[in-house]
Amino acid sequence: MDPSIFLILVQDGLTSGAIYALLALSLVLVFTVTRVIFIPQGEFVAFGALTMATLEAGEFPRTAIMLLGLGIAAAIAGYLAERRVITKRRLAWLIAETLLLPAVIFVLALWLAPRKPGLLPEMLLALAIVTPMGPYIHRIAFRPLAEASTLVLLIAAVGVHLTLTGFGLVFFGAEGSRTTSFASGSLALGPVMVTGQSLFVLGASIALAFMLYLVFELSLIGKALKGTAVNRLGARLVGIEPSLCGRIAFGVAAFIGALSGLLIGPITTVYYDSGFLIGLKGFVAAIVAGLVSYPAAAAAALAIGIMESLASFSASAFKEVIVFTAIIPVLLWRSLVHTRLGEE
Amino acid sequence: MLELRDLAVAYGGVLAVRGVSLRVEAGSIATVIGANGAGKSTLLNAIMGILPSRGHIVFSASSLEGLPVEARVAAGLGLVPEKRELFSSMSVEDNLRLGAFLRRKEGRGAIAASLDEVFGLFPRLRERRRQLAGTLSGGERQMLAMGRALMGRPKLLMLDEPSLGLAPLIVRDIFEIIASMKRAHVAILLVEQNARAALQIADLGYVMENGTIVLEGSCEALRSDPRVVETYLGIAHA
Ligand SMILES: Nc1ncnc2c1ncn2[C@@H]1O[C@H](COP(=O)(O)OP(=O)(O)OP(=O)(O)O)[C@@H](O)[C@H]1O
Ligand SMILES: [Mg+2]
Numbered sequence: 001m002d003p004s005i006f007l008i009l010v011q012d013g014l015t016s017g018a019i020y021a022l023l024a025l026s027l028v029l030v031f032t033v034t035r036v037i038f039i040p041q042g043e044f045v046a047f048g049a050l051t052m053a054t055l056e057a058g059e060f061p062r063t064a065i066m067l068l069g070l071g072i073a074a075a076i077a078g079y080l081a082e083r084r085v086i087t088k089r090r091l092a093w094l095i096a097e098t099l100l101l102p103a104v105i106f107v108l109a110l111w112l113a114p115r116k117p118g119l120l121p122e123m124l125l126a127l128a129i130v131t132p133m134g135p136y137i138h139r140i141a142f143r144p145l146a147e148a149s150t151l152v153l154l155i156a157a158v159g160v161h162l163t164l165t166g167f168g169l170v171f172f173g174a175e176g177s178r179t180t181s182f183a184s185g186s187l188a189l190g191p192v193m194v195t196g197q198s199l200f201v202l203g204a205s206i207a208l209a210f211m212l213y214l215v216f217e218l219s220l221i222g223k224a225l226k227g228t229a230v231n232r233l234g235a236r237l238v239g240i241e242p243s244l245c246g247r248i249a250f251g252v253a254a255f256i257g258a259l260s261g262l263l264i265g266p267i268t269t270v271y272y273d274s275g276f277l278i279g280l281k282g283f284v285a286a287i288v289a290g291l292v293s294y295p296a297a298a299a300a301a302l303a304i305g306i307m308e309s310l311a312s313f314s315a316s317a318f319k320e321v322i323v324f325t326a327i328i329p330v331l332l333w334r335s336l337v338h339t340r341l342g343e344e
Numbered sequence: 345m346l347e348l349r350d351l352a353v354a355y356g357g358v359l360a361v362r363g364v365s366l367r368v369e370a371g372s373i374a375t376v377i378g379a380n381g382a383g384k385s386t387l388l389n390a391i392m393g394i395l396p397s398r399g400h401i402v403f404s405a406s407s408l409e410g411l412p413v414e415a416r417v418a419a420g421l422g423l424v425p426e427k428r429e430l431f432s433s434m435s436v437e438d439n440l441r442l443g444a445f446l447r448r449k450e451g452r453g454a455i456a457a458s459l460d461e462v463f464g465l466f467p468r469l470r471e472r473r474r475q476l477a478g479t480l481s482g483g484e485r486q487m488l489a490m491g492r493a494l495m496g497r498p499k500l501l502m503l504d505e506p507s508l509g510l511a512p513l514i515v516r517d518i519f520e521i522i523a524s525m526k527r528a529h530v531a532i533l534l535v536e537q538n539a540r541a542a543l544q545i546a547d548l549g550y551v552m553e554n555g556t557i558v559l560e561g562s563c564e565a566l567r568s569d570p571r572v573v574e575t576y577l578g579i580a581h582a
Contacts, residue, residue: 230432231429234429235431237392237417237422237429238492239417
């Protein structure tokens with residue numbers, strides 16, 4: 001392997017690593033706030049990319065139907081959960097969040113899609129369709145299990161993953177799609193040509209990670225999420241609702257997932273079930289970080305991206321095998337460190 | 345302000361609190377004293393909604409039945425729990441700011457004023473406002489827990505052993521602060537091992553044994569009750 005090929009591979013690896021890093025960050029967020037190991041994260045990636053592809057083709061994205069359905073189910077679940085103590089104000093909020101919002105997005109999609117409004121409006125619309133699914137799924141599947149064990153929550157997460165994948169097949173069929181690149185051209189950086197798309201992905205990832213950091217460190221709602229992650233009972237004692245934090249965490253996860261989908265759409269062909277494998281790499285990075293440390297998760301994700309890219313060049317058939325096998329020693333080491341800590 | 349009627353709390357099948365009825369009047373201090381394992385913490389946790397209970401809990405003339413913890417906080421209840429439950433990996437100041445989470449719409453000025461008030465009561469917290477809560481000493485944690493609860497402006501504050509593990513001088517300070525909160529028209533339900541200090545500042549006292557109230561009355565009466573003197577105030581009257 002000569003140096004220039006090596007550098008190109010590293011560039012590819014960093015690009016996909018940046019996306020894994022975003023997914024890993026949102027997995028850590030969801031886990032620390034809700035204790036849910038969020039397997040369905042990858043579905044939002046696929047939905048984001050495929051919704052975007054549909055919009056580019058000038059067709060109505062059927063994920064909007066799903067959004068409407070999830071909204072109605074969330075309205076019912078929300079009402080049932082609170083029916084005995086609900087106030088008028090909370091009922092109004094519930095209706096606005098779960099019925100009004102998806103209806104508006106649905107109508108907007110119906111009106112906008114055939115007009116092919118161009119890249120940016122299409123991206124915003126795709127994000128608007130996919131992001132609210134996160135909070136709705138929390139209301140439907142996870143809020144009723146708030147006091148359940150991590151294992152029960154994991155099983156529910158697998159259930160949601162399978163359901164969403166099924167819907168993905170129904171809505172988008174078995175064929176994959178690729179969206180048009182939104183940053184053409186490239187930049188000569190010494191011996192390598194850095195493509196605009198890679199630069200865009202890296203830039204967007206760093207910007208998003210930085211934004212998340214700011215929100216968490218500076219805003220009160222960010223502190224409330226952090227507080228819930230640190231001490232759930234303590235958070236409740238100051239009036240922070242765990243279910244509200246759960247919805248926010250799921251919303252952020254869906255947003256990051258959909259955005260990741262938009263970012264990789266032009267790089268790889270995305271199928272209805274591609275999200276799982278992509279999400280899994282983010283997941284592995286999050287696990288390596290013990291599901292609690294944001295910087296460690298991001299670093300691990302970049303390493304996985306580079307490793308995958310190098311492996312795909314030298315032994316492409318074994319790409320996934322190599323990536324997932326490499327995790328085992330890290331996990332072993334982690335579990336050793338952890339038991340030692342536990343014994344103290 | 346707060347009225348319990350025939351409250352019962354069970355762990356699994358075992359009743360830890362049964363048939364408890366008590367009242368806390370607005371602007372007064374009530375105290376529950378009792379030996380280890382009497383069920384005092386269990387009682388407070390049930391009032392707060394952390395533990396499920398049977399019986400009636402009426403607060404500010406409305407029933408708290410079915411309300412989750414956060415809704416009870418919004419209704420004006422506050423609890424400083426026995427284990428304090430601080431946000432250990434966050435700074436002292438962030439802990440206090442989160443204490444005012446439900447008052448976030450009141451604006452920066454109001455929150456800053458409350459923060460100043462709490463720092464006025466506990467100057468040590470001001471010195472350590474950037475320190476992580478998990479690195480505070482036991483006494484400082486206690487101050488932070490009380491400060492965090494005060495930031496929420498509760499109408500009724502429940503304190504679970506505020507003197508636990510504190511040096512005598514600090515205990516005196518803490519009890520002075522509790523008395524001053526009464527003057528600020530915050531009702532207080534105080535659970536204490538330190539029966540002497542508790543009966544000194546409270547208006548109404550309840551003695552709890554094995555999950556039930558065995559004795560109640562004004563604190564003056566309880567202080568001279570032979571059963572209380574013998575069991576909880578230690579020294580016998582010669
Ligand atoms: N989670 C639990 N599961 C089972 N039993 C419990 C649990 N928590 C407390 N108990 C039992 O309930 C009884 C009352 O406990 P509680 O903590 O309310 O006592 P306390 O009066 O606060 O005591 P202390 O003064 O030592 O704090 C005790 O016998 C205790 O062992
Ligand atoms: Mg106790």
